[in-house]
Amino acid sequence: MATIIDIPEEKAIEVNNFDFTYAGASDPSLKNISMPIAKNKVTALIGPSGCGKTTLLRSFNRMHDLYPGNAYNGEIIFEGRNILQEKEDMIKLRTQIGMIFQKPTAFPMSIFDNVAYGLRLKGIKNKSELRDRVEKALKDAAIWKETSARLKDDANGLSGGQQQRLCIARAIAVEPEVLLFDEPTSALDPISTQGIEKLIIELKEKVSILIVTHNMQQAARVSDYTGFMYLGDLVELGKTEELFVTPAEKLTEEYITGKFG
Amino acid sequence: MTHVEKRILINKIVMILSSLSAAVGIAFLLWILTILVINGIDAINWNIFIFEGAPPGYEESGLKHALIGQVMLIGVATLIGVPLGILAGTYLSEYGGLKSKLANTIRDISDIMMSAPSIVIGSFVYAIFVAPFGHFSGWAGIIALTIIMVPIILRTTDDMLQLVPTTLREAAFALGAPKYKVILQVVIRGAKTGILTGVLLGVARVSGETAPLLFTSFNDNFLNTDLSEPIASLTVTMFNYATSPYEDWQKLGWAAAFILSMFILGLNILGRLLLMKRKSK
Secondary structure, three states, X not given: OOEEOOOOOOEEEEEEEEXXXXXXXXXXXXXXXXXXXXXXXXXXXXXXXXXXXXHHHOOOOOHHHHOOOOEEEEEEEEOOEEOOOOOOOHHHHHHHEEEEOOOOOOOOOEHHHHHHHHHHHOOOOOHHHXXXXXXXXXXXXOOHHHHHHHOOOEHHHOOHHHHHHHHHHXXXXXXXXXXXXXOOOOOOOHXXXXXXXXXXXXXXXXXXXXXXXOOHHHHHHHOOEEEEEEOOEEEEEEEHHHHHHOOOOHHHHHHHOOOOO | OOHHHXXXXXXXXXHHHHHXXXXXXXXXXXXXXXXXXXXXXXXXOHHHHHOOOOXXXXXXXXXHHHHHHHHHHXXXXXXXXXXXXXXXXXXXXXXXXXXXXXXXXXHXXXXXXXXXXXXXXXXXXXXXXXXXXXXXXXXXXXXXXXXXXXXXXHHHXXXXXXXXXXXXXXXXXXXXXXXXXXXXXXHHHHOHHHHHHHHHHHHHHHHOOOHHHHOOOOOXXXXXXXXXXXXXXXXXXXXXXXXXXXXXXXXXXXXXXXXXXXXXXXXXHHHHHHHHHHHHO
């Protein structure tokens, strides 16, 4: 039986009895997941490869809908509605719940156009408003200093760490409620990683964050809550410091002490 | 002889044989180009661009009719073939994917079309577009060239779009972009140099076609810009002049061959340069 703690904070998202099955698979990849995601906190998901943490993350912005045949069951409650319903507006949902990928995904356009991309999708055409919001997003993502002089340059000329911060700027420019991070530093060097981690902690003032990481130290450094997943189950969700020091489940303890994984 | 010595020897033999083969190929190419350039430059003068075809022996004869006809045929075929090819390639990569039966069938058919002899395509267009109307026409030539061009552009577009990483598409979707915007603003943009290369190579390929034009647009020794009538092209003109017994006509044939080869060579070099630029990024 899983140990899921009750959180005192307001909930940004609430998952209830959620199952997910990939197209063509006979068994669900995620089984009966229930968990809260605290508002303006960082929640980390850890677990060995293939445990379903990325699958779970990609359910929150319905990324699985891009590929036919995947099936959701249960509830993910966000802003009082179940976002798994048929009638959910994907475009609106994805501007409210943003995502940062494992590898930096700078679009083949200028730095400015990258950050303005989501804003233009929202229909913002006013040039001075675009400029202000791009500048603000780049500042919030701590990359304004490096890019202010070359906003018109191709974004692919930036380093990996800079590109990842650019992607964060692009995601926060549209002012989402929640940001999903899918192993955002696994393709980066230690110094860039440090920068991104610092940024994640700063960002939680404005957004609620869910981060998938295979790096337990990273989860311990950045998160307020940590969930441990194993073979499609959420085994335990607790305050980060408690989960790492006094885990309630034997499986969690074995994983964090390196007995498997 | 030890095992290692034997391997070194075999290595040397293979290297010499392959270098020789390459040298033979390149030697023939250079030979052809040299003769073409010597005879071509000798045959080129202003009259070629000013005058139309004339009976043998006339001083005032040129290739104006063939040049204009060629530009019209290739130009209109490009205008029709490029959008068709790019849109079809976009369908294959973005809407069909690698698992779709329909998309894979189209890919197979288009591969077969690419290697089909162009004379077959010419006789096909003759049967459906020349014979029923009772006369050759520029439009029939354009249709034949378009049929040859589309599979090339379609396959390059398909391949180039598939090289764009899936995560880039997902990142655009994750920002709330609708599918058509993801394709137009992110995917095609990311593959644009590759697609342009495919277009250039496709145009270069049809520019040198003669056989399908013999059956369709045929020829006209004078300037004609009406595409519903037979129309001259550099390739067919070259064929007619080069096989004629008159020396001045043969000279015009060399000039046509030279102009055409330089145009196609230019397109090919431009295509390769773009491809190199893309790889170096």
